Amino acid sequence: TQLLEQSPQFLSIQEGENLTVYCNSSSVFSSLQWYRQEPGEGPVLLVTVVTGGEVKKLKRLTFQFGDARKDSSLHITAAQPGDTGLYLCAARLNNAGNMLTFGGGTRLMVKP
Amino acid sequence: KAGVTQTPRYLIKTRGQQVTLSCSPISGHRSVSWYQQTPGQGLQFLFEYFSETQRNKGNFPGRFSGRQFSNSRSEMNVSTLELGDSALYLCASMRVAGSYEQYFGPGTRLTVT
Numbered sequence: 001t002q003l004l005e006q007s008p009q010f011l012s013i014q015e016g017e018n019l020t021v022y023c024n025s026s027s028v029f030s031s032l033q034w035y036r037q038e039p040g041e042g043p044v045l046l047v048t049v050v051t052g053g054e055v056k057k058l059k060r061l062t063f064q065f066g067d068a069r070k071d072s073s074l075h076i077t078a079a080q081p082g083d084t085g086l087y088l089c090a091a092r093l094n095n096a097g098n099m100l101t102f103g104g105g106t107r108l109m110v111k112p
Numbered sequence: 113k114a115g116v117t118q119t120p121r122y123l124i125k126t127r128g129q130q131v132t133l134s135c136s137p138i139s140g141h142r143s144v145s146w147y148q149q150t151p152g153q154g155l156q157f158l159f160e161y162f163s164e165t166q167r168n169k170g171n172f173p174g175r176f177s178g179r180q181f182s183n184s185r186s187e188m189n190v191s192t193l194e195l196g197d198s199a200l201y202l203c204a205s206m207r208v209a210g211s212y213e214q215y216f217g218p219g220t221r222l223t224v225t
Contacts, residue, residue, distance in 0.1 A: 042216035
C-alpha cells in the first residue's frame, strides 16, 4: 500500500470537460506539492500548499488542501489537449525532512 | 534564471559496470535531492545533500551513493549495475531557507543491458 494514494490512475476525457484528481493519505503532511510531467522530462512544479483548508488557483486549475492536511485535490476546468500529462502529488511528511513522498500519479489524456 | 541541469541525458551501461550522474542545481539553491523513477515503483527518494553532507537517505542498497561539492553541484554513483537499476534518475534542487519547493531537472535515462 502506497503512503500517498492518487486516484484515478488513468483518465481519458474530451476537450472542454472538467475533472478532479485526488491525493489521500492516513498521515499528516507538512506541505504538499502538485507536479505535471511529460514523457522523458522531469516533473514541473504547479503549486505548493502548506496550510490546512488552503485553496489555490492557477488559471483553470484549482488546488485544495484538506483541513486535516491528509488529503488534497486538483480540479481542472474546461480541460484542453495541452493539459495532457502525468499529474503527481508529492508530500513532505512530518519528521521526514525535505524528502518528498510521491503518489502513483494520474495519467490524463485530453482528446480534441 | 537557469533551471536544474543533469548530464548526461541518456546512458546505456552493461550489468556489473558503474555509472556516475551529475546534477547542477538552480543558482542559489543549496539542497539537492535524487529520485529514481520506474514504471513499477513510481518516484522514489534516494538521498538529499545539503552543504556537502547527506541529510536524508531512502531505502536503497549501498550500491547507490552520492556527494555534493562546495558549489552545490551533486553527483550520484551506482556501482555493480543490475538490470533493475534501469530508470529515469531525477535531481531536484531547493533553496532551503523559507522554501518548501523542489524543482526538478530533466533527468538521466539509464538503461542497463
